[in-house]
Amino acid sequence: MAALPKRIIKETERLVSDPVPGITATPSEENLRYFEVTIDGPSSSPYANGVFQLELYLPDDYPMCAPKVRFLTKIYHPNIDKLGRICLDVLKDNWSPALQIRTILLSIQALLGAPNPDDPLANDVAEDWKKDEKKAIQIAQEWTQKYAVKKD
Structure with a gap:
C-alpha cells in the first residue's frame, strides 16, 4: 500500500489531538484512508441525543476531490437518503482542496441542525417536511x- 500523503497524516493527527466537539473520527487500522465517524445530533434539532455512525473514505485523489461520506445509522432527513448518502454542496460542486475532514464533518453536523428540504436527496422526506x-x-x-x- 502506498504511503499516506503528509496532508492526510496531519489532518488525522489533528482530529485525534484536537477533536471537534460532538464528533469523533477514528482511522481504521487496516486502511488509514477509511474513518469511522460518530456525530452527535445538535441539541436544538430533532436529532438531539442521537449518536450517528458514519463512514468517511479519502479517495486516492484527495484532497483534489472530496471525501466520500455516508451515514450508517438510519436517519429521517431530507438531505440524506436511505443509503446514507448526503446531499451537501461541499461534498460535491463546492468542494475545495482547502477544506479538511474536520470542516466536512462540521458541515454535516450543521446540516443535521438545519435540514434543507429545498435541496433534497430523499424526496419523500422533503415532501413530508414541506407539507x-x-x-x-x-x-x-x-x-x-x-x-x-x-x-445502555
Missing part, C-alpha cells in the same frame, strides 16, 4: 430514538 414540518420533525425524533440513541 407538515411538525410531523416530519416528530418522525425524525422517533427515528433518532429508535436508531441513534445508545442503549
Whole structure:
C-alpha cells in the first residue's frame, strides 16, 4: 500500500489531538484512508441525543476531490437518503482542496441542525417536511430514538 500523503497524516493527527466537539473520527487500522465517524445530533434539532455512525473514505485523489461520506445509522432527513448518502454542496460542486475532514464533518453536523428540504436527496422526506414540518420533525425524533440513541 502506498504511503499516506503528509496532508492526510496531519489532518488525522489533528482530529485525534484536537477533536471537534460532538464528533469523533477514528482511522481504521487496516486502511488509514477509511474513518469511522460518530456525530452527535445538535441539541436544538430533532436529532438531539442521537449518536450517528458514519463512514468517511479519502479517495486516492484527495484532497483534489472530496471525501466520500455516508451515514450508517438510519436517519429521517431530507438531505440524506436511505443509503446514507448526503446531499451537501461541499461534498460535491463546492468542494475545495482547502477544506479538511474536520470542516466536512462540521458541515454535516450543521446540516443535521438545519435540514434543507429545498435541496433534497430523499424526496419523500422533503415532501413530508414541506407539507407538515411538525410531523416530519416528530418522525425524525422517533427515528433518532429508535436508531441513534445508545442503549445502555
